[in-house]
Amino acid sequence: MAFPDRLQLPLSFDPARLARDLDALSATPWTAHYVQQNYEGEWSVIPLRCAAGETHPIRMIYSDPTATAFVDTPFLRPCPYFRAVIAAFACEVRAVRLMRLGPGSVIKAHTDLDLDIEAGGARVHVPVVTNPDVDFRLNGARVEMAAGEAWYLRLSDPHAVANRGTTDRVHLVLDLVANDWLTGFFEASAGDMPLRRVP
Secondary structure: OOOOOEEEEEEEEOHHHHHHHHHHOOOOOOEEOOOHHHEEOOEEEEEEEEEOOOOOHHHHHOOOOOOOOEEEOHHHOOOHHHHHHHHOOOOOEEEEEEEEEOOOOEEEEEOOOOOOHHHOEEEEEEEEEOOOOEEEEEOOEEEOOOOOEEEEEOOOOOEEEEEOOOOOEEEEEEEEEOOHHHHHHHHHOOOOOOOEEEO
């Protein structure tokens, strides 16, 4: 089947509980994204799952496509709802990161290799906190994502983000291995998919 470049998954998460877990990490340092030519302003990361054995902050925020084993980081421990969100995905979960784009910051148009369901991998974004002035573009078309929603985005295609608001945009970003459970959402997307709320 032909897969779309974006799909809102029928999963819904509680924005207040997402924000509470983010607040639990208020003393945790954010690591600046290492691909500095791809952005202007502030784009930073807290790793919640990373490749096994990594301890250096830069290596921990890198979603290594060659890694075969991933583990929870200590930053996930005080975040019970983030753990519940991760557990809601009935497929192999690889890297999981909080990714923050500060007010006035821009992620320039770029592509991420192998981040498409056709290649067996999928990146899903769950907005934790956002604002109406965040402009996320995929293949030139805007993707409007509200806090608590879950979106598959084919990021091997060109995409860019601008946070024109006055508050941070923080997404929980999950790198997944595609399986029948995940691809089933695409097969069902032609019809109505019941929304599954994760309390």
